[in-house]
Amino acid sequence: MERSDLPPDVVIRRLPLYARSLRYLLEEGIHSVSSQELGERINVTAAQIRKDLSYFGEFGKQGIGYDVEKLLQHIERILGINQHWPVVLVGIGLLGQAIARYEGFRTEGIEIVALFDSDPAKIGQQVGELVVQDFANVRRVIAEKHIKLAIIAVPALQAQRVADVLIEAGVRAILSYAPMILQVPEDVWVRYIDPVAVLQSMTYYLAREQPPS
Numbered sequence: 001m002e003r004s005d006l007p008p009d010v011v012i013r014r015l016p017l018y019a020r021s022l023r024y025l026l027e028e029g030i031h032s033v034s035s036q037e038l039g040e041r042i043n044v045t046a047a048q049i050r051k052d053l054s055y056f057g058e059f060g061k062q063g064i065g066y067d068v069e070k071l072l073q074h075i076e077r078i079l080g081i082n083q084h085w086p087v088v089l090v091g092i093g094l095l096g097q098a099i100a101r102y103e104g105f106r107t108e109g110i111e112i113v114a115l116f117d118s119d120p121a122k123i124g125q126q127v128g129e130l131v132v133q134d135f136a137n138v139r140r141v142i143a144e145k146h147i148k149l150a151i152i153a154v155p156a157l158q159a160q161r162v163a164d165v166l167i168e169a170g171v172r173a174i175l176s177y178a179p180m181i182l183q184v185p186e187d188v189w190v191r192y193i194d195p196v197a198v199l200q201s202m203t204y205y206l207a208r209e210q211p212p213s
């Protein structure tokens with residue numbers, strides 16, 4: 001597929017939300033859903049859902065709606081989460097320890113398989129089911145386990161240095177909790193979790209007592 005033919009990134013970012021909603025529907029014992037009902041659950045219009053899914057083929061039947069299980073399988077395949085994705089986590093401080101213990105990744109095809117820190121006091125500690133390893137060994141582990149995904153939870157000023165090492169070792173996608181924009185090659189994806197910036201984007205509206213348009 002040419003780069004220009006690829007679905008827009010905002011569509012790709014909505015797919016995990018569709019998948020999660022479909023999983024909840026299955027848990028509720030619901031096996032068929034209209035685009036209207038699915039849209040209401042994730043604050044997206046029915047037309048938007050149909051348009052998003054049309055990038056990937058024909059789903060659902062007019063008047064009958066979507067078969068929840070089949071649509072979920074399709075979306076999981078599109079996202080590649082029907083495969084197992086091993087992830088390394090770097091920075092096992094306050095936040096890193098919570099991430100390492102979070103069960104929610106595994107149910108979605110993603111597994112944190114190794115923890116790294118550079119602090120000798122942290123190396124060797126057990127966190128959840130894993131033992132913290134020396135960051136000096138990260139290259140070897142990434143190569144051995146063919147790891148493409150990493151989570152960074154180190155202080156902001158350490159994040160670039162850590163990202164450089166991970167990328168050199170073969171990592172192609174990084175989720176960073178560090179409040180620092182990373183410089184990466186074109187074929188590497190970075191996404192940020194930045195609760196402070198998100199809260200500040202809401203304080204703008206709170207200060208004016210008016211909702212976003």
Ligand SMILES: NC(=O)c1ccc[n+]([C@@H]2O[C@H](COP(=O)([O-])OP(=O)(O)OC[C@H]3O[C@@H](n4cnc5c(N)ncnc54)[C@H](O)[C@@H]3O)[C@@H](O)[C@H]2O)c1
Binds near residue numbers: 117
């Ligand atoms: N704690 C939170 O609630 C929170 C929320 C949002 C974002 N963040 C961001 O997440 C990051 C981590 O926050 P935290 O509170 O866990 O910090 P922390 O200081 O408790 O932990 C950071 C960890 O990174 C390790 N580290 C430092 N440099 C390293 C390097 N070069 N290689 C490997 N490991 C290294 C440290 O030894 C430490 O264990 C920070 O960038 C912070 O701004 C934290």
